[in-house]
Amino acid sequence: MSTHTSMKDVTAAPEFRLLVIAVFVFGLMSVLSPDRFLSAQNLTSMAFQFPEFAILALAMTIAMMTGGIDLSVVGVANLSAVVAALILTQFSDAEMPASQSALWLVIAVTAALCVGAIAGLINGSLVAFFGLPPILATVGSGLVFTGFAVAMTGGSAVMGFPGTVALIGNATLLGVPVPLVLFVLLAVLLHLILTRTAFGLRVTMYGANPMAALYAAIDVNRVLLKVYMIAGVFSSIAGLIVMSRANSAKADYGSSYLLLSVLIAVLGGVNPYGGYGRVIGVVLAVLSMQFLSSGLNMLQVSNFARELIWGALLILVMVINTHALTALRGSLKPSK
Amino acid sequence: MTNLLPKDFWSRNETLVAGVIILFCILATLSDPRFFSITTVSDLLRASIVIGILAVGAMLVLVSGGIDVSFTAVAVVAMYSSTVLALAIWPNIPWPMIFVISVIIGAGLGAINGFFIAFLGLPTLIVTLGTLSIFRGFLLTFIGSQRISNLPPSMRDFSRGVLARGTTEAGNFYSIPWAVLALVFVIVLTWFILRKTMLGRSIYAIGGSVESARRIGINVKWTQFFVYVYVGALAGLAGIIHGAVGRMADPFSLVGLELSVIAAVVLGGARLIGGYGTLTGTMLGVALIVIVQNSLIVVGIPTTWQSVTIGILILLGTGIPAYRAKRTAAQAG
């Protein structure tokens, strides 16, 4: 709603800090490993890599905006992918003409998105109508979703898709990787939803003070249902990208993405207690993470070390964002 | 008879969980009479040890009004590092010393959680999600990522020690290992702390109302700090027992179990808002989760449905009280 923001406001915003971090990490990696980090090949592979977890981070963002959290995003992503994969393997095969397999792909994608929406509806109902704390509701539902994926596949990977499936995860559109296009579209969409729609403003207001939202005649149950449904649909899109890139679907793919999506949302300045968050912050956080992760890869740092660095980053960002150190100084004063 | 029961007996989670367990056992026995045997009990008991110790810790955190998801990482780091340390320095170390080292490492890692939560005031879920990956990442990067199967001999001795063993008339073998004593010890110690010390009562008080606790002079920060250190120590103990009983130090084990453990605790009646949680409830919750994990097949549910079953149990176990609370609030106007 701000129409005029001075330069000072811009530099004071947490998003500006993130921009500095993203540029800094990019610069650092470019200096440390110029020929490899800046190579076209690396830049392209980064553009293929990050959208899947970045989209999960967008799902996490909207849940966190309400002061909740969605710990079922990975479960939803995998269940959606498994459903799509089963449809594809059941009804289509490699010999099928492209037009026919494309039709089945559309059906499978639609089914996956429906799974995401239904899963979100379940999460939303648990939080809104049954009053479960979002953490427990989504931990429980996440287990159920993952469990269904396990039960449907017996725990093994589903593969053998027609070639058209690669369109989602491995193709490019005018030279831009399709996953990246999807991510940009979803990020812009979420940004518009949060800042330009009545619903988005209600989400923010509910996150700032759920009680006051009720007293302001906001239909809080509807807000929650929609929020978790959006998170569910976003998760299922991420699941489809993972499925296409891996050319298979499995109940336990991408389990490290859960932490990563929480990390990116928090790193992006989203307040885990609700009421504040901007998509641009999340996008910058995604970029910083991908530059860092890719750079570390070049420097031959193991996956495990990356996990360590991510965790440390999460806590560091919380310490900075909450001004916790000032609180510490206050608490160590002798008068307490 | 009725006045022997607590007033809220029928509305408690403990009652609900106990009912489900009994129902399950009846169904299981009906479909397979062999289920009702000492072998089953000893199997379930053995499966409960590590989860049980971890659950006691997780309950303490919930009572204090926080949540910890890092304890499995603490357990595995403590187990693996103490084993590596023992093998490197003194392979013939007696097992109690390895246990002590593991507990100390666990407590130290817990102190890191405690520092960020109690003294920096950061949200507990975010901190422990972060330390979960820090601890594990540190372990796998710097300490090792190989399974170790030739443990110090004393750890093997420990795993061989049994309190009771035998063969049932049907010819099934059963044994109850020493490690059960560790669970008993942890329960008794925690019961003592929670019921008989001011510290324990302060943990409940903080969970009930942080502001009131501060006003009457409870040292909130140090109490919270203690909780995370204690949980870390319990995780260290659970970790080393897991390693010893399994006769292998596997750096990839345990992590991933945290949500099932929290589920057990929540099923047992502990609440996320803090202030509520009992050892009885926690143990019943653990029993239910362990039964679901091990014996689902007996009542005809395939093991692939395990995760769905646990998920549904969590949703019911937390949903029913939450829904009831919501209705009561609406009634009160």
Next chain:
Amino acid sequence: MSSDHDTAFIDLRAITKRYAGVTALDSVDFTVQPGEAVCLAGENGSGKSTLIKIISGVEPATEGTIRIAGQDHPTLNPRISAAAGVMVIFQDFSLFPNLSVAENIAFATQLSTHQRFFRSRSARKIAGDALDRIGVQIDLDARVESLPVAQKQLVAICRALASKAQLIIMDEPTTALTDKEVRRLQGIIRMLKEEGVAVIFVSHKLAEVLDVSEKVVVLRNGKKVAEGPASDFDTQSLTYHMTGRDVPEMPPSDVTAGAQTLMQVQGLTKAGSFADIDFELKTGEVLGITGLLGCGRTSVAKALFGLVSPDAGSITVDGKQVPLGDPQAASLARIGYVPEDRLTEGLFLSQSILRNVAVGRLDAHSSAGFLNMQGLTEEASEWLRRLKVKAPDVEAPVKSLSGGNQQRVALARWLSRTPRVLVLNGPSVGVDVGSKADIHGIIRDLASQGIGIIVISDDLPELLATCHRILVMRDGRIIDALDGKSVTEDDLAQRLAS
């Protein structure tokens, strides 16, 4: 005078407290003798809570000296203050809902002895003794969350006694009590005084505790404006000192003759909260609903706005039925509700002033889901101007505003929806004296524009200054309907308490 200072338990001299440029207390002297009961009166924002925070060591004084029991305390903190025998009973009682009565009473005492171990038997003894001392019986094993409000207060008093309190400070002690409970509290206070325990009552309504008090101190805008024996004060003179105004506000002008019925409430009932609520509201009428806390007035207010679901009854606006228990339906029927607790229910503190108003008009300014930002902003700004909200920057969070301006923001949100009926619960709670009169002015203005207004309040002068009719509630029922013009404050007070 000097002998007073020598024997005093609490002796504060020339206490000044400044917060970021605002002077909350300005050179206040304050003494309390052992066994003395002092009424510390003042409106919200007068500085009385700041004074209490200084005595209890929660906040340091900027200037001045503090003596407790003859000892100077250049630096005070809650622990030193408690060790000296100063116990504060906050309005929320600061109890632990999840612990037993015995533990709640004994906790602080056991903590102060630095014992490591919790002895359940000694806790029960401490608690039992404290309860015996004030002659009350409460189940020691009951969880505090299950107790009624009056018993929670007694538990809090017992906790203070168990900690060897020399001075008990009670914040708004009578707001939640029925008349019978107030009389029991008075008896307990008398007993405590005989034992040499001093008491400070902090309140803006003191009629109930005036006759057990020796001394009255009145603060206004951070200054001590009156001090003297309790017998020199009555409700009227207290109000005068607290508000600085002698003449009551102008009563509202008459409802236009032949005004139409706007809202009709029939047989509204909710088990355990209220029963058979019937009334009628005309256009341009201001209707007061009053009663002690717990009489059901807030539940009725919430039921009018759908926040509480009644079991039976009906509400109509302009002859049309309003679905019950649905805030969205109520707001569609153009009923507005400004809650009592602005900070938790009324406002989105971290959000901008503009958004706090605009949130009421999102639907009106959106097409195909998207908002017309400019229209929304302009309308909200216009309402802020009309209600004279003093804000340097409408993009600043609403928590940066004073209580009076916050209340205007809450009002602006509803007024922007052009309500037919406006339910105001405690419209001037936590608002300074000047703004209070302004808000009353706004209420009268709105009524003259034809809006029907329901004022829920226990602030009697406020009701008299705004209402055409006043309904008195007790135990969930309307027991009296009075004409706002002819009733006097004393009369009203008596009907409330009887």
